[in-house]
Amino acid sequence: MPNDKNTISSGKQNSSLSGKVKQAEQVLLPDLDVNLERLHRFLGGGEDIACRTLQHRSFDNTRYALLYIDGIVEGTSINTMLLSLLDDANNQYSDSVSGETPDLYRHLTDRSIAIGRLSEVSTIEQAGYAMLEGCTVLVVDGCLRAIVMDTCGGKTRAVEEPSSQTVIRGPKEGFTENLRTNTSLIRRIIKSPDLRFDYKVIGHQTRTNVAVVYLEGIAEQEIVKEVHRRLDKIDIDGVLESGYIEEFIQDRAFTPFPLLQNTERPDTASAALLEGQVVIIVSGTPFALVAPVTFVKFFQSSEDYYQRYDIATFLRIIRMASFFISMLLPSLYIAITTFHQEMLPTSLLISLAAQREGIPFPALLEAFLMEITFEILREAGVRMPRIIGPAISIVGALVLGQAAVQAGIISAAMVIVVSFTAIASFVIPAVNMGIAARLIRFVLMILAGTFGLFGIMSGLMILLAHLCGLRSFGKPYMMPFAPFVASNLKDVLLRVPWWAMRKRPLNISSDNNLIREGTGQKPKPDQEGA
């Protein structure tokens, strides 16, 4: 997409780094037909390669050719350009160019091409790769350079409401698969000259464009450099989604917890930029990556900042609680019913015991059956064709829930526990954090089934040690709890009103630019009392 000279040359570097250059670079030759033939050969001569040859009247009928790949260029701009070129080709400029050596190349670039962005290339590779980006290449007979015109376009999805990260109040725009659209969505929100986009090309086959976005002066320079360093180290043939990149650049490989946040929302990305984080946008996916990130970030929704602060705080606590419920509830149920019945009030114990009387399985197995069933149902819900939806829900709700209880295979209490766990796991705004809770749940269930509360506590201790050891781009994951950063607590479990959050988060944003708003903006009642 970004097809100015810089990107093209950086793309070339990337491919030469990975040793994928097949032969010495072919420079453009004076003969137009040879150049066209070689360009066709370079691109494999597919049917979608369009070539249009023209002749210019005022330059001794010099031939020149337009080349582009159909479908990835914007048709309308090709047509307008062609119109103006044709118009120009038929004109006689004997008077106006008098006194100068007739140079078609100069004439075309300066006077006749109706395209905003031009650049020039001098080799077949550069021209070919530019065409693969969606550019149009203009080759002139007898000229050693070619003109590259930005005509990128073609069919892309329109900007729609994000499907996985929805809000009630807040912007409804979501990122798309098109990198240029995504960068423009951010540009439109943050109209600052400090906003920086550094482009990279990753993947020797897919040549996926990646943009590193940050706010100069607010993002920590070290972090930006580190992001660049890690991205430059990636050597892979293809990048189809930001998940590929995430696995390459996260700080530690073996952890169930996400070490980078992903977002489908330009407003979330912009908020991250304003707090000094770095956003990585990958062409071909609406999910942008945000780094560095801390554990608590995954429990925040962009809506927290649009709703009133009191309800936002309440919802955050609910989400945090849901995370623990989703992780712990089945294992606590197993531990208490198996090992620590005395903890329950007598009446509840009796009713539980009565329910479990006819159940042939121990609580651990029962819970495992139900949890696995639920996981299968959930996966089926994601994969199945939409039309079969109602059938699955009937089977799920009636057969697996009610009938299993009536048949005496599963106790009713277990159904309640599993359903509650399932619902709680959907409350966490970040799907990848929800997945972490899902995986840990099973480990804790086994521990609870074998060692009761002692097992759960051991598991939680290991989990805590693991979390305290994690880092995201060098920043401790458990910040601001450990290490404790008091001023950041304003925006963790609590969300204090906007006028009280004067500083950007410490330790994430650059240290010398922390103040983001003026003092004394707290709304005051009218002094007159009128």
Add this chain to the structure above:
Amino acid sequence: MVTLRQMAIMVILFLIGSSSLFLLGGKAERDAWMSVAVGVLAGFVLISFVTLQIQRLEPDRNLIEIFKLYFGKVIGFVFGFIYVIYFCYKCTRNVREFADLSIMFLLSDTPLSVIMLIICIIGGYAVMGGLGVFFRMAEVLLPILLLIYAVIYMLLIFTGTIDLGRLLPILEKGFKPVWDSAIPEIISFPFGEMVLFLMFWRYIDRSSFSQVIKVTLNSYLLAGVFITVMNVVIIASLGSLAGWSTVPLLQATTFVAIGDVFERFDPLVALLFFTAVYVKLTAYYLGASLALAYLLRISLRIAAIPVGIGIFFGSFWFKSYMHQVNVGFEQNLKYHFPIFQIYIPLLLLIVMLLRSGVRSSSKHQSQPSSEDSNHAK
């Protein structure tokens, strides 16, 4: 690196640790809390005039390095190794305590060995993460523990379990029993145990060592006050029963009942104790591993393995929980621990003061090696 705040939190958690399990100064009966107060003050004198002074003279070295520097290679190694054993032994006692209490209150049918293995694994996992990880864990745990303690105290107060009248009459038998049960037992446990921090202090991120001294002493006093208050609460809620029960605070909470629904808080309280004991045993495990790593010049991760195995098998030495408690209270506290907590540090301090020339001359040769940064992670 470790921040000052993290160190303060670690001092508090470490001191509260397993001392919440026992009635300290039980021999002074209802004046036990005064024994604890005396112990806090005596311990305060000990750490401010001995332990911290050692570190103040050599702020950038840990105990093992100081031994090697002042006692020479061979004797320094021997002293260093003795401390590895001491730290391991302390850890062993905590592991055993943890395991026995788990069996007593949570898991009556699980074999001791399995539980001890799990404890060693969860301790070892944190140790292998390194100093930074462990200190950060403490930072997360402290607010949770304080919250639960606050809830327990509130429950005890609002259900009327606490009766300060049980503390009367004060000093019925004079001051002697108070003093006798405080010295040396309460210094040895828990306050003299601060000697372990000679392994940690040098990793603290500070601008001057006086900050470390100030923060350490403040958090020490805070923990001391907390333990004294806990002692008062135990005696005020249990009276003379306090001396007899295995875990007095746990006993106290069994009297709590809210309505007819919530009657059993003790498994919850047990979990609270276990967290505290866990912090303590891991601190010792970490101290022993660090010491071994420096003695043998190996990395912390490797040192943690033999130390962990040693702790695991060492824990089988005690025949029972009561054996462990008895060995601890009857012998170790009186005769053995003071050696490590008072006499050797005192000896070291004297040697350091006498050979103060060593420090200035050795400054040039031994800069902190690259190996140090490995451990500091």
